[in-house]
Amino acid sequence: MTNRSEPTDLRPSTLAWVSRHLVAGERIVKTEALHGGITAEMRKLTVGARNGGTRDLVLRTFVDTEYAEDWLSREADALTALPGTGVPAPGLVAVDPTAEHCEYPSLLMTHLEGRPVLDDQGLEARLPLLARQLVAIHAVRPVERPREYMTLTTPETVVTPRSADAVVWAAAIDVIRRPVPSYEGRFLHRDFQPGNVLFEVSVSAGARITGVVDWAAASWGPADLDVAHCSTNLALLHGPAWGLRFAEAYEEAGGVLAATASDRLYWQVRDGLAASEELELVAQPWREAGRAGLTTQVVEERLDTYVTALMDARG
CATH class of the missing domain: 3.90.1200 (Aminoglycoside 3'-phosphotransferase; Chain: A, domain 2)
Structure with missing residues (x-):
């Protein structure tokens, strides 16, 4: 489930941090709040390039949890270990587990196609x-x-x-x-x-x-x-x-x-x-x-x- 919003809903320091990890000439053109998680804010970021193409990233932000540093470090380590194993997982782009650069502990990763299927049918x-x-x-x-x-x-x-x-x-x-x-x-x-x-x-x-x-x-x-x-x-x-x-x-x-x-x-x-x-x-x-x-x-x-x-x- 998603809600559309403007890029400006990213907090200033977080927006600057994400921007530093984009390819030269890219910028965030749209964000969508992803629902379904329990402990973290999740956003899909649509990134536009100079040639008009786009790609999607996902930003995970822990706003209020004492376990944020541990969880983000675990996730970053897992996403680093999984490439080449055949397990389809997001690719790690960047992580700030202690909120050194962002307002809150955050992790940036690639976006995967597909969706959770929670229906009984099938x-x-x-x-x-x-x-x-x-x-x-x-x-x-x-x-x-x-x-x-x-x-x-x-x-x-x-x-x-x-x-x-x-x-x-x-x-x-x-x-x-x-x-x-x-x-x-x-x-x-x-x-x-x-x-x-x-x-x-x-x-x-x-x-x-x-x-x-x-x-x-x-x-x-x-x-x-x-x-x-x-x-x-x-x-x-x-x-x-x-x-x-x-x-x-x-x-x-x-x-x-x-x-x-x-x-x-x-x-x-x-x-x-x-x-x-x-x-x-x-x-x-x-x-x-x-x-x-x-x-x-x-x-x-x-x-x-x-x-x-x-x-x-x-x-």
Whole structure:
């Protein structure tokens, strides 16, 4: 989703910084606010050249977060590592993680064609594409290993849904009281989910992935964590059954998950419980993108059903 605006809506120092990273003779001729993100302002910048041609860039700006420096540094490192890997990601143009030159911490990158597809229709065909793309991400071996993954959820911070079975959720919370399972580290996107994957969809050719965006949480950790995160998002966005199917699709695409069912359950439950703490933040961008029916109550009920299904699957 976009809103058109004038180039002057860029703050003066940021506009000057962006301009310094353009080719001689180029200038910003249009900006569009990109909606769908949670933590940052996103703008598409249309850049005009002397010969009349144009190209597009994307500016990410963190206006109010204590994690801006870390997130922008992670994203810049990821975008530097991904060229040549076959993973379709934006190209890094410039980064100012400490706001040395801009009003706020910012990152400038190339623009990718395509858009997130959040509709239920066509998901059957998109699911294996998502799985194969995630397997390709986990196959990346960067020269410099990114920082270890972070997960802030604790048994004390989980928010049990109002209509949930308290006994089932207490058992789920007990799952994450266990020690963290051992794992073989992989390059993680850490927020891989339909909102961060761009598609082109046509009647003749079907759907194809054109890009993966938002690398601000790129990390090193277990493949299960990325799979679990995408599964949770699929469960909330499209229904619990789709979340339960994604791990199988990932393995069918050649991905390798934890060897034991208990270790897999740990990561699946941990990410599901993490979602309980930010359901409104998760649902709002989806509603802005056209999924008006995804109220906080609806996604809360879907999360409860999904977590209950995970626990029932223990046997």
